Amino acid sequence: MSLFKGKISYFSKATSIIFIISIFFIWELYVFFGEVPHYILPAPSYVITTLFEDWPILLPAMLNTLEVALIGFLLASGGGIFIALLMSYSRSVQDTLLPLAIILQVTPIVAIAPIIIIYVDSTYLALLICVWLVAFFPILTNTLFGLNSVDQELLDLFRLYKASKIKTLLYLKIPHAIPSIVAGLKVSAGLSLIGAIVAEFAAGAGGSNSGLAFRILEAGYRLNISRMFACLLLLSVIGILFHKLIEIAAQKALGRYD
Numbered sequence: 001m002s003l004f005k006g007k008i009s010y011f012s013k014a015t016s017i018i019f020i021i022s023i024f025f026i027w028e029l030y031v032f033f034g035e036v037p038h039y040i041l042p043a044p045s046y047v048i049t050t051l052f053e054d055w056p057i058l059l060p061a062m063l064n065t066l067e068v069a070l071i072g073f074l075l076a077s078g079g080g081i082f083i084a085l086l087m088s089y090s091r092s093v094q095d096t097l098l099p100l101a102i103i104l105q106v107t108p109i110v111a112i113a114p115i116i117i118i119y120v121d122s123t124y125l126a127l128l129i130c131v132w133l134v135a136f137f138p139i140l141t142n143t144l145f146g147l148n149s150v151d152q153e154l155l156d157l158f159r160l161y162k163a164s165k166i167k168t169l170l171y172l173k174i175p176h177a178i179p180s181i182v183a184g185l186k187v188s189a190g191l192s193l194i195g196a197i198v199a200e201f202a203a204g205a206g207g208s209n210s211g212l213a214f215r216i217l218e219a220g221y222r223l224n225i226s227r228m229f230a231c232l233l234l235l236s237v238i239g240i241l242f243h244k245l246i247e248i249a250a251q252k253a254l255g256r257y258d
Contacts, residue, residue: 027044028045038226039223041225042225050229050230058230058234061212062211062234062238065211065213065238066238068127068199068200069196071131072134072195075128075131076132076135076188077135077139079136080138080140080184080188081143083101083140085174087144088147088148088169094144101136101141109133109195109199113126113201113202113203116130117203126203131195131196134188134198135189138188139181139184142181142183143180143184145177145180146173147177150172154172155172158172182250186246189243192242193242196211198213200213216228219231
């Protein structure tokens with residue numbers, strides 16, 4: 001049975017890869033036979049060529065964007081889990097902080113980012129704040145859901161043995177919330193990258209600390225469409241790797257509590 005499931009899994013992955021390759025192949029053929037100029041729609045092969053040619057420019061930008069997204073994600077993860085623990089421990093804290101968190105979530109980051117950049121002197125710190133705001137809420141809500149959805153009979157059992165709130169939190173609620181926390185981390189991993197790009201667009205900061213968003217803007221002003229596609233390709237690769245790292249860490253965490 002496990003062998004059959006493994007074959008299905010490999011078949012699904014192979015199908016996905018073939019589908020993606022087919023899209024790029026059709027794209028290549030369309031540009032070639034349609035004689036579409038590369039400044040309107042570059043072929044995938046031309047995008048790859050541009051990626052290698054502009055690698056000395058794009059690599060530092062990619063690392064800057066990845067650094068902002070990763071640090072912002074880590075801060076959002078720690079902050080979201082910590083505040084969720086406080087909310088679970090005290091109902092009054094939950095009633096006080098949750099409405100504020102909802103307000104921050106429903107306000108578009110595109111609208112908040114320019115204001116943050118105006119009032120925060122450090123552009124780097126402003127970018128981190130934007131990433132934190134975007135990635136924070138899914139972790140908070142998923143963690144809080146996991147902590148508050150413990151079976152009532154298990155809670156009664158802990159009360160029967162006169163377990164303190166801290167012990168109930170450490171030995172019952174947190175292990176029960178691990179799957180929900182992992183789900184929140186997976187969502188926030190992608191959102192942190194989106195937050196970094198949006199913040200960089202709003203900041204428009206160039207120089208040695210510029211990220212991929214600035215390179216996309218710069219390429220757009222110069223009508224360097226192939227470089228824009230190369231930046232988008234790098235962002236896609238970063239997003240996939242980011243998600244896979246979270247999945248690997250999640251499997252280890254879930255295996256520990258199984």
